[in-house]
Amino acid sequence: MKIQDLVQETNTALFANKSRTFLTVLGIVIGIASVIIMLAIGKGAQNEIQSSINSLGSNLLTVIPGTSRGGPSGTGTGGKPLTIADANAIRDKILLVDEVSPELTTRSQVVAGAQNINTTITGIVPEYQKIKSIDMEIGIFITEGQNRNFSKVAVLGPTVRDSLFGIDSNPVGQKVRINANTYTVIGVTKSKGGSGFSNPDDMIIIPLSTAAQYLSGGDSLSSISVTTVETEDLKQVEKEIEELLLERHAIRNRDPELADFSTFNMADLSEAAASVTGIFSLLLGSVAGISLLVGGIGIMNMMLTTVRERTREIGLRKAIGARSKDISNQFLLESVLITCIGGIFGIILGVGVAQLITLSGILTTSVSLFSIILALGVSAIIGIGFGYYPARRAAKLNPIEALRYE
Amino acid sequence: MNMISLKNIKKDYSSGDLTTKVLHGISFDIQEGEFVAIMGPSGSGKSTLMNILGLLDTPTEGDYILDGKNVSSLSDDEQARIRAQKIGFVFQSFNLLPRTSVLRNVMMPFIYNKSEHLSTKEREERAKKALSAAGFPENRWHNLSSHLSGGQIQRVAIARALVNNPVLILADEPTGNLDSKTSDIVLKTFQELNRKEGRTIILITHEHDVAAYADRCIIIKDGVISEN
Ligand SMILES: Nc1ncnc2c1ncn2[C@@H]1O[C@H](COP(=O)(O)OP(=O)(O)OP(=O)(O)O)[C@@H](O)[C@H]1O
Numbered sequence: 001m002k003i004q005d006l007v008q009e010t011n012t013a014l015f016a017n018k019s020r021t022f023l024t025v026l027g028i029v030i031g032i033a034s035v036i037i038m039l040a041i042g043k044g045a046q047n048e049i050q051s052s053i054n055s056l057g058s059n060l061l062t063v064i065p066g067t068s069r070g071g072p073s074g075t076g077t078g079g080k081p082l083t084i085a086d087a088n089a090i091r092d093k094i095l096l097v098d099e100v101s102p103e104l105t106t107r108s109q110v111v112a113g114a115q116n117i118n119t120t121i122t123g124i125v126p127e128y129q130k131i132k133s134i135d136m137e138i139g140i141f142i143t144e145g146q147n148r149n150f151s152k153v154a155v156l157g158p159t160v161r162d163s164l165f166g167i168d169s170n171p172v173g174q175k176v177r178i179n180a181n182t183y184t185v186i187g188v189t190k191s192k193g194g195s196g197f198s199n200p201d202d203m204i205i206i207p208l209s210t211a212a213q214y215l216s217g218g219d220s221l222s223s224i225s226v227t228t229v230e231t232e233d234l235k236q237v238e239k240e241i242e243e244l245l246l247e248r249h250a251i252r253n254r255d256p257e258l259a260d261f262s263t264f265n266m267a268d269l270s271e272a273a274a275s276v277t278g279i280f281s282l283l284l285g286s287v288a289g290i291s292l293l294v295g296g297i298g299i300m301n302m303m304l305t306t307v308r309e310r311t312r313e314i315g316l317r318k319a320i321g322a323r324s325k326d327i328s329n330q331f332l333l334e335s336v337l338i339t340c341i342g343g344i345f346g347i348i349l350g351v352g353v354a355q356l357i358t359l360s361g362i363l364t365t366s367v368s369l370f371s372i373i374l375a376l377g378v379s380a381i382i383g384i385g386f387g388y389y390p391a392r393r394a395a396k397l398n399p400i401e402a403l404r405y406e
Numbered sequence: 407m408n409m410i411s412l413k414n415i416k417k418d419y420s421s422g423d424l425t426t427k428v429l430h431g432i433s434f435d436i437q438e439g440e441f442v443a444i445m446g447p448s449g450s451g452k453s454t455l456m457n458i459l460g461l462l463d464t465p466t467e468g469d470y471i472l473d474g475k476n477v478s479s480l481s482d483d484e485q486a487r488i489r490a491q492k493i494g495f496v497f498q499s500f501n502l503l504p505r506t507s508v509l510r511n512v513m514m515p516f517i518y519n520k521s522e523h524l525s526t527k528e529r530e531e532r533a534k535k536a537l538s539a540a541g542f543p544e545n546r547w548h549n550l551s552s553h554l555s556g557g558q559i560q561r562v563a564i565a566r567a568l569v570n571n572p573v574l575i576l577a578d579e580p581t582g583n584l585d586s587k588t589s590d591i592v593l594k595t596f597q598e599l600n601r602k603e604g605r606t607i608i609l610i611t612h613e614h615d616v617a618a619y620a621d622r623c624i625i626i627k628d629g630v631i632s633e634n
């Protein structure tokens with residue numbers, strides 16, 4: 001049997017029952033499209049989460065007082081606080097550390113003229129700017145000199161500026177009152193977009209020394225941010241910081257279980273996020289996979305029905321000289337053709353819908369070449385796999401019995 | 407020359423431990439260019455014999471020599487090849503593919519005949535010639551097979567049986583579903599093909615009127631030949 005004869009016979013058969021062929025193809029289209037869409041959504045979500053984690057800095061490590069294990073917490077329950085001295089020790093004793101940024105955060109009432117708001121006040125050192133990659137919209141950031149001199153200067157987040165001095169105004173040189181002291185505004189940071197646990201736009205930044213002196217009245221810190229030059233060093237640095245602080249805080253037996261501080265690193269966070277988004281993608285993908293499977297069963301159902309309906313035709317073809325292989329090839333090609341057509345339209349639909357989701361602004365989806373190859377491969381396998389059994393059934397028919405079939 | 411030579415052909419059907427003996431040793435020869443009718447009452451084994459002659463089935467015992475070659479025990483694929491090259495069938499019913507044009511129905515044997523490499527154009531020429539030989543009206547060549555009358559269907563079936571130039575045409579009750587006038591036309595078509603083109607034709611029937619069109623009549627009763 002020549003290829004072109006085979007193709008022609010197959011086409012005739014598929015067009016003979018257009019609506020059934022259409023519905024079967026539709027099943028595959030939906031299956032393939034949903035695999036592509038789901039994987040694109042999963043990948044898009046993963047990218048989005050990773051990039052927001054990366055924007056926090058992938059080589060960043062944070063130490064906070066208290067323990068995440070529910071033991072003695074912070075200064076209140078007996079553990080030692082984190083101090084500026086701890087931060088200095090980290091900077092001086094640990095080699096792989098790049099920048100160390102001790103931070104002291106409180107909330108306070110802030111007054112400028114007639115405006116009065118409650119916001120976050122963070123005392124920082126100049127390294128903070130680099131670690132948090134802060135860009136200035138207007139003016140300058142806190143300097144080393146201002147920190148040394150307990151200067152009463154403030155850098156405003158754009159949200160704070162908008163509420164105190166008016167939207168997009170230039171408040172440099174103006175005064176704000178925080179806790180009975182007057183500070184001079186020296187700059188406004190660029191908006192980072194509100195996200196995460198603390199909104200960097202809704203914040204006032206002042207020198208750490210000033211904050212310790214006038215706001216908290218002690219040198220206990222809220223956190224110490226540490227960066228390394230290389231992301232790979234993060235684990236090592238985390239371990240060394242842990243050991244150093246266990247010693248400095250005189251923890252019994254230097255047992256990490258008893259630590260009065262905790263460390264987080266971005267690599268762990270990003271790994272955790274990756275595994276969560278991975279599970280999420282897998283879940284979406286398997287739901288889509290089930291619909292693809294249902295599509296495949298649809299093909300098998302159609303082919304089995306066709307074989308039964310066309311039993312006498314198969315008998316006639318055999319009587320005229322068709323070999324078993326000619327018959328099985330014809331039925332196999334029918335199901336492969338259905339899945340290929342379904343696969344192509346499914347890819348078009350899937351990519352289109354993924355594009356629409358991106359355009360609608362819900363999520364920037366990402367269609368990977370892998371998912372397209374996967375979809376095509378799976379549809380080919382479905383075509384052959386679910387077409388094989390009906391094709392064998394057709395080929396095995398005895399021509400005499402097939403011709404007599406009612 | 408002997409086109410067909412059957413030597414002591416036996417056929418049993420067995421399902422489980424039940425064995426039905428249908429043919430009990432059939433022997434006869436058919437010459438090239440003969441028009442033979444095989445007659446017998448219902449259940450005598452005519453269709454069984456025709457299936458063996460048409461290589462749709464193998465005999466349990468005995469030798470079948472077709473066109474000089476012993477074909478009594480071939481594999482399915484070899485049988486299919488010989489069917490495609492040497493035998494044309496006309497059945498009582500379901501001769502044509504539904505939803506398919508007359509011309510494509512007649513061209514169908516070319517799909518499965520490996521020894522013929524014809525272009526689509528040549529195939530069409532041959533199909534048209536066969537349709538003319540079978541007396542099928544030219545203005546219906548492109549009709550769908552489902553829109554034809556019973557007599558027309560049988561003529562298309564005859565054309566299809568002819569198109570590959572088979573050495574043997576087998577017809578099992580080709581007029582079983584037709585009225586006497588139409589069956590006369592169809593049987594005359596067979597007769598003409600035999601007389602003008604020298605085709606070897608075996609016609610199976612249980613009616614004497616039908617058998618009268620043939621040159622020779624073989625009668626089987628209960629699986630044996632009772633008259634030749
Ligand atoms: N596959 C089979 N299994 C068992 N018995 C069968 C089978 N096919 C046919 N027979 C039996 O063989 C006998 C002959 O059947 P066959 O079809 O050859 O008769 P026939 O002469 O063609 O009859 P009719 O004129 O009614 O067509 C019958 O008794 C039938 O029951």
Ligand SMILES: [Mg+2]
Pocket residue numbers: 452453454
């Ligand atoms: Mg019969």
